[in-house]
């Protein structure tokens with residue numbers, strides 16, 4: 001018998017073939033509301049809800065600083081393989097969920113985007129603070145970038161300002 005179009009179980013489940021509740025348990029989260037937030041975020045960006053994506057969002061949102069791919073690999077352990085991680089990072093960057101910042105060694109690190117970012121444009125117009133001692137990168141969301149008035153005929157694609165110095169923790173150690 002064919003299922004009626006108005007199948008009573010939420011249509012979201014058919015679309016993603018994924019149930020939110022078991023996910024929360026699989027990822028090992030005690031607080032369901034955070035996961036709900038991530039699930040909403042993924043759907044908002046028209047992305048399928050998958051465990052690697054949720055795991056990555058959880059780790060990145062818990063860190064105060066931007067994280068590099070090697071560090072993410074270590075934190076995820078066997079949960080997500082390298083190729084999947086690479087793809088998830090690329091997708092998130094493309095969709096406006098994460099933005100990339102290069103540290104002092106040229107290693108790419110990732111931090112969560114503001115809600116203003118989407119798949120067409122990033123709007124992470126804030127200063128990044130890089131600690132020269134621990135190499136941690138902080139998004140200083142409250143410090144906005146200056147407006148760049150380009151000469152006629154130029155087109156702006158991105159602006160980045162890195163402030164380098166000692167973070168509060170390293171400064172306190174001196």
Ligand SMILES: [Zn+2]
Nearest residue numbers: 099113117122
């Ligand atoms: Zn962004």
Ligand SMILES: [Zn+2]
Nearest residue numbers: 131134167170
């Ligand atoms: Zn530091």
Ligand SMILES: [Zn+2]
Nearest residue numbers: 111124128139
């Ligand atoms: Zn940032």
